[in-house]
Amino acid sequence: MTIRDIDYSDTSRWSHHVDVDFYADLEHFAELFTADWAVADVNASRSAEGFLAAEARLIDEARFNDWIELFTDDCLYWVPITPGGGDPRREVSHAFDDRRRLTDRVFWLRTGLAFSQIPQSRTRRVISNVEVLDDPGTGLRLVRSNFIVHEFRAGVGKTYPGWYAHVLAPHGDGWRIRLKQANLLDSEHGHENLTLVF
Amino acid sequence: MVDVLSVVTDPLDPVSEGWAALVQEDRVHRSLYTEDRVFAEEMVKVFGQTWVYLAHESQLPEPNSFVTGKLGLRPIIITRDRKGTLHAVFNRCAHRAATVCREETGVAKSFQCPYHGWTFRNTGELVGAPWPGGYGDTFNKDELGLGKVTRVASYRGFIFGTLNESAPSLEDFLGQAKPWLDYWIDRAPKGEVIVRAGAHRMVYRGNWKLAYDNGGDGYHPSFSHRSLLEMASRLGDSKDMSYFGKTPDDGAMKIYSLGNGHSVIDQRPNFDGPGSIWANQRPQPGREHFEELIRARYPEDSDRLLDVSAGAQINLSIFPNLLIIGNQIQVIEPLSVDKTQLVWNATSIGGVPDEVNTMRMRTQEDFPAFGEPDDQANFEEVQRGLAVTEVEWILMNRGLNVDGWQTLDANGVVVSAVTDEIHMRSYFEEWLRLMEWTNR
Ligand code: FES
Ligand SMILES: [Fe+2]
Numbered sequence: 001m002t003i004r005d006i007d008y009s010d011t012s013r014w015s016h017h018v019d020v021d022f023y024a025d026l027e028h029f030a031e032l033f034t035a036d037w038a039v040a041d042v043n044a045s046r047s048a049e050g051f052l053a054a055e056a057r058l059i060d061e062a063r064f065n066d067w068i069e070l071f072t073d074d075c076l077y078w079v080p081i082t083p084g085g086g087d088p089r090r091e092v093s094h095a096f097d098d099r100r101r102l103t104d105r106v107f108w109l110r111t112g113l114a115f116s117q118i119p120q121s122r123t124r125r126v127i128s129n130v131e132v133l134d135d136p137g138t139g140l141r142l143v144r145s146n147f148i149v150h151e152f153r154a155g156v157g158k159t160y161p162g163w164y165a166h167v168l169a170p171h172g173d174g175w176r177i178r179l180k181q182a183n184l185l186d187s188e189h190g191h192e193n194l195t196l197v198f
Numbered sequence: 199m200v201d202v203l204s205v206v207t208d209p210l211d212p213v214s215e216g217w218a219a220l221v222q223e224d225r226v227h228r229s230l231y232t233e234d235r236v237f238a239e240e241m242v243k244v245f246g247q248t249w250v251y252l253a254h255e256s257q258l259p260e261p262n263s264f265v266t267g268k269l270g271l272r273p274i275i276i277t278r279d280r281k282g283t284l285h286a287v288f289n290r291c292a293h294r295a296a297t298v299c300r301e302e303t304g305v306a307k308s309f310q311c312p313y314h315g316w317t318f319r320n321t322g323e324l325v326g327a328p329w330p331g332g333y334g335d336t337f338n339k340d341e342l343g344l345g346k347v348t349r350v351a352s353y354r355g356f357i358f359g360t361l362n363e364s365a366p367s368l369e370d371f372l373g374q375a376k377p378w379l380d381y382w383i384d385r386a387p388k389g390e391v392i393v394r395a396g397a398h399r400m401v402y403r404g405n406w407k408l409a410y411d412n413g414g415d416g417y418h419p420s421f422s423h424r425s426l427l428e429m430a431s432r433l434g435d436s437k438d439m440s441y442f443g444k445t446p447d448d449g450a451m452k453i454y455s456l457g458n459g460h461s462v463i464d465q466r467p468n469f470d471g472p473g474s475i476w477a478n479q480r481p482q483p484g485r486e487h488f489e490e491l492i493r494a495r496y497p498e499d500s501d502r503l504l505d506v507s508a509g510a511q512i513n514l515s516i517f518p519n520l521l522i523i524g525n526q527i528q529v530i531e532p533l534s535v536d537k538t539q540l541v542w543n544a545t546s547i548g549g550v551p552d553e554v555n556t557m558r559m560r561t562q563e564d565f566p567a568f569g570e571p572d573d574q575a576n577f578e579e580v581q582r583g584l585a586v587t588e589v590e591w592i593l594m595n596r597g598l599n600v601d602g603w604q605t606l607d608a609n610g611v612v613v614s615a616v617t618d619e620i621h622m623r624s625y626f627e628e629w630l631r632l633m634e635w636t637n638r
Contacts, residue, residue: 019484088556096559104429105568107432108568111428114572115579
């Protein structure tokens with residue numbers, strides 16, 4: 001079988017779709033997320049808040065198999081090092097997970113062999129300042145929010161403030177995460193054990 | 199035999215017996231990892247009396263560029279003057295000690311101290327102090343420049359500095375490490391390595407030497423990195439690093455003790471021929487599309503381009519603070535006796551299609567996420583274990599006096615099985631030499 005005959009549709013296994021356009025989309029999203037938005041209507045806001053709260057609970061309860069199901073096949077879970085994101089084509093990130101690497105991450109967390117997660121991080125996060133922008137052209141919903149993640153692990157409590165950028169794609173009656181970008185306030189500075197999920 | 203107990207029971211003077219009692223052929227004393235006083239002396243001697251890695255020239259791309267850093271605990275500024283010559287000055291105002299530069303990087307001909315406005319050239323000389331009428335005739339500008347790291351030298355872009363006038367030349371200090379560094383640099387066309395791609399700054403609660411111990415440790419991967427190896431087999435075939443698990447001492451992979459505290463683990467014998475490093479790299483985002491593109495556009499050159507998109511497959515440790523691992527330039531920054539920052543500088547290279555550097559970014563995110571954190575968790579647990587005062591020694595005796603393990607090659611380099619702890623034994627020899635240095 002040559003490389004061209006492979007069916008790449010299972011993105012937990014293959015990553016053929018992360019190409020020039022994939023990176024260009026990130027650039028486009030970055031422009032939208034740095035703009036000022038009008039206040040969204042109450043239904044859109046409420047539904048976005050509910051989505052973020054439900055996602056947060058899955059992470060905080062370490063239900064990572066359920067969490068990953070919230071993501072689209074062409075998703076990105078992104079924790080940049082350069083504040084705001086920078087250019088991932090030229091810079092490394094704390095996490096730049098397509099569906100395959102995100103599946104790896106969840107698999108890794110669940111091996112029970114990752115010493116950096118023995119004992120496991122307990123987390124609780126507070127999400128606020130939720131803003132919503134619907135893009136009528138693409139049907140995508142952009143959600144911007146602030147977070148504080150509290151972590152307790154191995155006798156030590158830590159706090160990580162920052163802001164999320166979510167790009168949600170319609171899926172049935174609800175939404176799936178196309179992009180989740182967690183921007184840590186001190187992303188480019190020193191951190192101890194960043195193996196928790198943001 | 200030294201009365202080691204007295205060493206332990208006198209908390210005011212843990213090193214009263216002298217350093218040599220604490221570094222033996224096969225073991226080192228716990229106090230080297232736990233005592234503030236040891237740490238304080240290391241920061242003066244180990245990080246001062248030998249060549250210490252400071253920065254990479256690509257971080258100083260133009261005349262008058264600067265980047266701030268540290269020499270041990272001393273804040274420094276590494277600069278290029280207007281003609282391009284490299285310098286390193288203490289970031290410590292000659293007046294009342296404030297740092298004069300508070301940016302990480304930039305371009306500046308001079309630095310004005312924010313406290314009372316003294317101004318210094320980027321080569322250190324004092325330009326002037328405000329309202330000089332307030333100083334008497336004895337005020338001599340020539341004596342009041344910024345302190346200098348008196349010797350600064352670059353080897354193919356790697357900038358080192360030392361305060362020791364009688365240290366050998368930088369090239370002699372690198373010695374047998376040089377051909378390995380050359381191999382690593384020459385993976386880039388024309389040797390063009392660029393350090394402007396961000397860095398993972400990973401802090402752990404442990405002594406700085408735990409990171410250096412680990413740099414040449416071929417014993418730990420199949421245990422400390424079990425989670426990574428398990429993850430890598432999720433999709434069936436075994437990948438990068440799984441060879442550490444197969445009785446590595448019988449394999450072709452070796453450790454080379456290079457002298458002056460340097461060593462290297464060569465993983466390349468686990469790979470066969472062009473394209474093999476790429477083929478065995480854990481999968482990065484975009485890998486399939488990228489490979490297709492490179493093979494189609496550069497059919498003659500594709501194996502080489504793919505291989506340089508993955509890691510170099512050597513772990514080169516240059517004492518005391520430089521670890522070249524994969525494609526990263528790792529720098530050990532001691533913060534206190536039990537706290538360390540490890541800076542994983544990501545690198546890109548010149549002379550290749552942009553896509554290669556993008557893939558290098560994705561490759562360089564893998565180990566800081568799924569490998570290094572487990573090691574650092576183990577470093578922290580070592581530091582916790584060291585709180586036991588009654589058990590005093592850290593062993594480094596694996597491979598010592600084992601028949602048939604060590605051989606001397608033509609260059610005087612000792613070659614041994616990859617799990618030999620010769621890396622620790624040889625760098626502690628150098629550590630001891632530096633700690634016994636005295637200027638009295
Ligand atoms: S401390 Fe720098 S001018 Fe006074
Ligand atoms: Fe390791």
